[in-house]
Amino acid sequence: MNARDYARNLAEEAKKASRILAAIPTERKNRALLATAELLKAGEKEIAEANRRDLEAGGKAGLSAALLDRLRITPPRLGEMCRGLEQVAGLPDPVGKIIDERTRPNGLLIRRVRVPLGVVCVIYESRPNVTIDSAGLCLKSGNAAILRGGKEALNSNGALAAIMQRALRETGLPPDAVKLVSVADRAVVGELVTLDRFIDVIITRGGESLIRAVAAEATVPVIKHYKGVCHVYVAASADPEMALEIADNAKTQRPAVCNAMETLLVDSAIAPMFLPRLRKRMERKKVELRGCPRTREILPGVKEATEDDWYAEYLDLILAVRVVDGAAAAIEHIAAYGSNHSDAIVTRDDSEARLFTERVDSAAVYVNASTRFTDGGEFGLGAEIGISTDKLHARGPMGLEELTTYKWVIWGNGQIRENSQ
């Protein structure tokens, strides 16, 4: 089958399944989620075998040790997938929730009711757990899922998706509710992203180049974030000890993720006292600093930051540092160079904090906390299918509710429109 027919078949089957899924009661969706967890535990050997084939092929193909590690399904990682499904089963079902309701003077009862989006296509890279995590969230929110993982994980994803489809079948739900793109052909993605008749949204998880490629071709709406150039601004009134802990955590706790800090902004009033302590801490953590001229006056020997550094998402133990005059200047810097992801202020001045939260136009704005908390679990959503730096539909971590839309349901008793508008 060619890429076009393959993609269209997949999408049509998913659309059909989504129409059944939309009306399935919560209890039955939960049963399918728990059955998947059970079958995953029982299928540990079959999964390990499929994963071994991917790891072997990846080793031969010269994948880096880091990539091979991401690809590996260890027993604890399989356990996490199962726990994730059990957690999602325990979360409230957004579908059917009445968002608001009103009775109009003419007697019409007008309700907005949450409904699934329909078909959600998730495009991601190497980690196979995304297959189960995404499929679980889509199922719970009543959506059919089309999953397209990295080609290096094809066997692993195939084993995981097959088990979930078995669980759907065994619990009486349509197995087409979870469709895996099981061929590596990149052309299939190109076809999928234009099937707006069947697919309601694309969620991308992965590097910026993957996401830009998808967004450029897609006619289906894409929810995405390109990158996370996150800032911490240390205000004049900051508790320096707290600022140091937050900067350290935001930079070093897990530098390769999108909510890690890339640029530290320091108020000029506190910089002479603060920056030397920062340097000491960062040296200990093996973080390379790149500073603006004023930073380098205080910290001689620090490498010079170029214009490119302010835009950079290092995802590594590198930190750009800039001295600014006041919150307004920090806000300007973030508006000019930021990625609207996560930005923090450290301050003891509440009105300055409020100004910062109002003026910084990012998905998440923090006062006296690390940017690393931008995450569905940490925000109390229970789970997340991705993070959006878009402004429409969903912003920041996306959980079950963000996988739904609403419809207007209007009950009348014969009302007709009288005026001429």
Added chain:
Amino acid sequence: MNARDYARNLAEEAKKASRILAAIPTERKNRALLATAELLKAGEKEIAEANRRDLEAGGKAGLSAALLDRLRITPPRLGEMCRGLEQVAGLPDPVGKIIDERTRPNGLLIRRVRVPLGVVCVIYESRPNVTIDSAGLCLKSGNAAILRGGKEALNSNGALAAIMQRALRETGLPPDAVKLVSVADRAVVGELVTLDRFIDVIITRGGESLIRAVAAEATVPVIKHYKGVCHVYVAASADPEMALEIADNAKTQRPAVCNAMETLLVDSAIAPMFLPRLRKRMERKKVELRGCPRTREILPGVKEATEDDWYAEYLDLILAVRVVDGAAAAIEHIAAYGSNHSDAIVTRDDSEARLFTERVDSAAVYVNASTRFTDGGEFGLGAEIGISTDKLHARGPMGLEELTTYKWVIWGNGQIRENSQ
């Protein structure tokens, strides 16, 4: 100035204004809205003069009488614009509203807060009142507006926008909060729709070809509806008198609008009794019927409906009629041919009504009421900037709330992330 520079300047200025506007308190936005209404009343002559120039040019260019009528700003129409502004001033301000808040076990206070989208670009056709209506809604919701109306209304729109900018200036708000594209060059639109760095959303109001052209070129997200192929399904248990009134209203009260009915589905059990009464009523209203074979058996002489008729948005006194067997078949027809806009069932059977509301995947689903009610005012939103048949962000009539997004604002006292995820 070439189209690219013109569009970019406009968008940059609007973006700057939007950052100021986002923090303006409700009271000051209301004052500017009311000042605009006052100045519009005072400027009646200047507006009439500009409108006269458009009407003259339009007459010479051979615009149809219907188009010229749409273009005309009569004193009552100007009065309606002013009343619209006053109404919008009276509506609650969505900006700053806390959507939800929670305190996490680690003490983080996590809030979702409504904020403006930023810069909203509205692309529309001939009616100049859209200029004031859209600018008013954008202002109240804290957004800067870029307005691009039809070229035949350039003078009228210019006079209206100039008055609103004067009101902004007089009340101390940035006049760049309302920018009008004051040149007819189509290339400017082509540039605007790709300025995703400055423009946050495009809202299109107009015919399908305009909207498709914008959506095809845009990298800025577009909220839209292409067309309204709305259905009324008359179930076996329908009150025939009510069905007749609803069908008449949905088809004839204002046939040229998107929420008018285009196809009537009639259950086979009621068709022999209902269709002859329908024909009589529709003949009186000068509506041409086009029927499926079963319709034509009951109503000999009715023109045959082709496959194209089921997809057609007539926007005229034409009605496609199909006999179907039960609600499931009606739902299938709507899924196959509908436009996800507004669809109604007429029935006395509550469980059938519930099935219909659950299974029909449209922005608005009606029980025993006319599809003509899909409208922000009729739904109690106070006003509307457009109707969306998309699923992301907003569905159905869009009011002030749909012109906002949210941000996550997190207050801590030094929290850092401990686990390794």
